[in-house]
Every structure is written in C-alpha cells, then in structure tokens.
Amino acid sequence: MFITLEGGDGSGKSTQAEILESWLTALGRTVVRTREPGGTEFGTEVREIVLHSRGHISPRAEALLYAADRAQHIATKVRPALERGDVVVQDRYLDSSVAYQGAGRVLDAGEIRNLSLWAAEGLLPDVTILLDLDEDVARARLDGANKRFDRLEAEKSDFHRRVREAFLALAAAEPERFLVVDAALPPEEIAAVVRARVEELLVRRSQ
Numbered sequence: 001m002f003i004t005l006e007g008g009d010g011s012g013k014s015t016q017a018e019i020l021e022s023w024l025t026a027l028g029r030t031v032v033r034t035r036e037p038g039g040t041e042f043g044t045e046v047r048e049i050v051l052h053s054r055g056h057i058s059p060r061a062e063a064l065l066y067a068a069d070r071a072q073h074i075a076t077k078v079r080p081a082l083e084r085g086d087v088v089v090q091d092r093y094l095d096s097s098v099a100y101q102g103a104g105r106v107l108d109a110g111e112i113r114n115l116s117l118w119a120a121e122g123l124l125p126d127v128t129i130l131l132d133l134d135e136d137v138a139r140a141r142l143d144g145a146n147k148r149f150d151r152l153e154a155e156k157s158d159f160h161r162r163v164r165e166a167f168l169a170l171a172a173a174e175p176e177r178f179l180v181v182d183a184a185l186p187p188e189e190i191a192a193v194v195r196a197r198v199e200e201l202l203v204r205r206s207q
C-alpha cells in the first residue's frame with residue numbers, strides 16, 4: 001500500500017507520518033517511511049540544492065530537480081518496497097509538484113503532472129492524506145519551531161495561498177484518492193481520522 005501525505009509547509013505531515021508508521025508497525029506491518037525530496041542518497045543532495053541553494057533557480061529548473069529526485073526515489077526505494085509487500089508512508093509526492101511548481105511558480109499544471117508521472121513511471125498512491133491548514137497558521141507554527149526557512153518556506157503568503165488552493169482543487173478532482181483533514185485539529189484527532197481511512201483500505205485489501 002502506498003500512502004502519501006500532502007499539504008503546505010508546517011501543516012503537520014511529518015508528525016502524522018510518524019504516528020501512522022507507529023500504528024502500522026504495531027499492527028505487524030513492515031513500513032517504509034520516506035519523503036520527497038530527499039528519500040535517497042541522490043535525493044539528499046538534490047534536496048540541499050533545491051531547498052538551500054543561494055543562487056536563483058528558474059521555475060523549470062526547480063521542477064526538473066524535484067522530478068529527478070522523484071525518478072530516483074520511486075525506482076530505487078518505493079517500487080522495491082511495494083513489490084516486497086511493505087507499506088510505504090511518504091511525506092510529499094507528485095501533488096506537491098502540481099501545487100508548488102504548477103500553482104506556486106505559475107507553470108502549466110498539466111505539464112508538471114505529466115513530468116511527475118513520467119519520472120515515477122505512472123505510479124499513483126492508493127491514498128493521499130491532505131492536511132489542509134490556513135497559510136498564516138502554518139507560518140506561525142514554523143516560526144514557533146524556530147528553524148531557518150528554506151527557499152520555498154520563505155516565499156510570500158500569496159504563494160502559499162495559491163499552493164493551498166491547488167491542493168484543495170486536486171483533492172476535489174480525485175475524491176476517491178484524497179482524504180482532506182482539517183490540520184488545525186489536535187494531532188491525535190487528525191491521527192484517528194487518518195487511521196480510520198487506512199484501516200478501511202487494509203480491510204478492503206484483505207477481502
């Protein structure tokens with residue numbers, strides 16, 4: 001099973017990925033928790049460039065860096081894990097490219113989706129959890145975490161508003177795949193909603 005978590009910066013994806021991994025592991029599943037960008041050795045280098053490069057990166061170059069990270073990640077880590085029967089819990093995937101490079105950087109969303117699908121050889125998640133949070137609340141959380149903002153986090157509120165709207169539009173277009181959760185709820189309440197959806201899928205798979 002391939003589970004992805006999506007949402008704006010600071011919406012709580014890593015927190016939920018960790019809780020979900022613990023629950024699935026307690027159920028006896030083998031879980032691979034991973035992320036994009038940066039889920040492989042190659043991806044760690046790409047992540048450093050795309051998030052922390054000091055020089056200007058053009059929107060298309062940025063889109064290609066995320067696609068390169070994704071191609072390596074899916075081919076060498078995610079597909080092998082799924083073939084072994086492991087559950088993959090992944091922090092961000094191709095919907096992030098459509099939202100950030102498509103809506104955020106104002107590139108053609110269809111081209112970005114096709115580029116991502118090409119990079120990932122067409123692999124789509126079984127379920128995508130969208131943690132939806134007002135961009136100002138998310139910003140306040142990141143401020144509170146007291147860490148240096150990366151290139152994307154440092155973008156203006158307008159950029160993050162477009163990203164949020166794009167995620168919601170993606171979820172509305174694919175209601176079967178997406179579960180939209182109010183990320184302003186306490187972590188344990190969010191986790192319970194996520195668990196219910198994943199449990200439903202596990203039951204359906206076992207029938």
Ligand SMILES: Nc1ncnc2c1ncn2[C@@H]1O[C@H](COP(=O)(O)OP(=O)(O)OP(=O)(O)O)[C@@H](O)[C@H]1O
Nearest residue numbers: 008009010011012013014015141145183185186187
């Ligand atoms: N439901 C929640 N309510 C309040 N604060 C939360 C919630 N979930 C996470 N946080 C806090 O918000 C901050 C960001 O959380 P987290 O790192 O999980 O988000 P993220 O979406 O993975 O962020 P990023 O996109 O920057 O990697 C952390 O300080 C975390 O403790």
Ligand SMILES: Cc1cn([C@H]2C[C@H](O)[C@@H](COP(=O)(O)O)O2)c(=O)[nH]c1=O
Nearest residue numbers: 009036037066092093096097100152153
């Ligand atoms: C996969 C992906 C990510 N991004 C952006 C979104 C975030 O701002 C960073 C990743 O940081 P995180 O702490 O791991 O959330 O990269 C993007 O713009 N496009 C993508 O495809």
